[in-house]
Amino acid sequence: MITHTMNQKIHANSKAMSTWLERMVKSLGNHSDRLNAINIFPVADGDTGSNLYLTARSAHDAISKLETENIGELLTMASRAAMESARGNSGTLLAVFMAGLAEPLCGVERITAPVLATALERGKVRAWSALSDPVSGTMLSVMEVVANTARATHRASELEPESKAALVELLDALCIDAEKAVVATENELGQLHEAKIVDAGAVGMLIILDELRGALLGQVIDPDEYSQLHGYGIQDPHIHHDVVHDSGVEVMCTISLDALGAATLRGQLDTIGDSVIMSPVNPTEDGYRWRVHVHVPDAESAMSVIRGIGSPVNISVTDLCTHDG
Incomplete structure (x- = not known):
């Protein structure tokens, strides 16, 4: 996916990670229409590209004026901002992934x-x-494949682990395998196989990883390379228009809970809805501030459960039938 080198120097500091977030926002913005067009899982609502873009933009905006050498501090601040304003399944998972990246x-x-x-x-x-x-x-x-590839490449490498060459080797390997993982999604999910497309969120993740490699190695991504992925040609129709849409709403909120409260809420939401995502944003005195995401038939069913356990804030409710990017 990389076409030419801007310069040979490898950038691997906090400035490079800030550049990654900036490049991620720009690239996801450029690709959002195409990603929306092939978005049929878990809900055929045509907004995966928009959700990834808006979530990434929140992450970048939060650190755009931050001056720090600490990469973990930068990514933690970015991921918390992303989590608080995450859009949809894909945006929420991107925010959670970034939070995980930040920890080590x-x-x-x-x-x-x-x-x-x-x-x-x-x-x-x-x-x-x-x-x-x-x-x-x-x-x-895609996340699983690149994690496994990175671990295997690092363990098998004969290069000095801390060297720039070892970093290049690892980045090359994980981006190659990320693309293979995207191609494989077409045969992993029945809906994708029937539609003859790859998963929109998986393509978004590939773009994000390609931009990480580009930011660290000072290289430019050729956007036309993605057009080789099934269903990703610019002339392809928005296939989700022909897919039966789920009814119901997407409910998201932030709530402070201890471990027992969080486990209880997850169990209750699993009973009444699906696409349940719960992830800690940051610690509090008694537990964690959690970001909650669920698809339910009606908002009140979820909100009554959530309010029975704590006091939610930053609540958003989106109709799964009508929103479209």
Whole structure:
């Protein structure tokens, strides 16, 4: 996906990670229409591209004026902002993934192959565990593949682990395998196989990882390369218009809970809805501030459950039938 080198110097500091977020926003913005066009899972509402773009923009806006050498601090601030204003399943999972990435990078001032492999593993674990019912053939699959590839590449490498060459080797390997994982989604999910397309969120994740590689290595992504993915040609119709739409609403909110309260809420939401995502945003005196996401037949069914356990804020309710990017 990389076409030419801007310069040969490798950038692996907090400035490079800020550049990554900036590039992520621009690239997701450029690709949002195409991603929306192939968005049919988990809901055929044609907004995955928009949700990823708006969530990434919140992350970048939060750190645009931050001056720090601490990469973990930068990504933590970005991920918390993303979590608070995350849009949809895809945006929420991106925010959770970024929060996971940040954890092993606390106090780190330079990205190396070992630390990136650890961060990708943590991001994968956070994203998979946030969902009550994680599904393969989605952006989760891409996260899992790149985490496994990074770990395997790092362990098998004969290069000095902290060297720039080892970082290049790892980035090259994970982006190649990320693309393979995107291609594989078409045969992992029945809806995608029938429509002969790849998963929109998975493509979004590939774009995000390509931009990470580009930001660290000072390289430019060729956007036309993605057109080779099934269903991703610019002339392709918005296929979700022909898919039967789910009824109901998407409810999102933020709520402070202790561990028992969080487990109780997740269990109750699992009973009344689906696409349940719960992830801690930041610690509080008694537990964590949680971001909650669920699809339910009607908003009040979810809100009554949530209010029975705590005091939600930053509430959003979106109709799954009518919103379209």
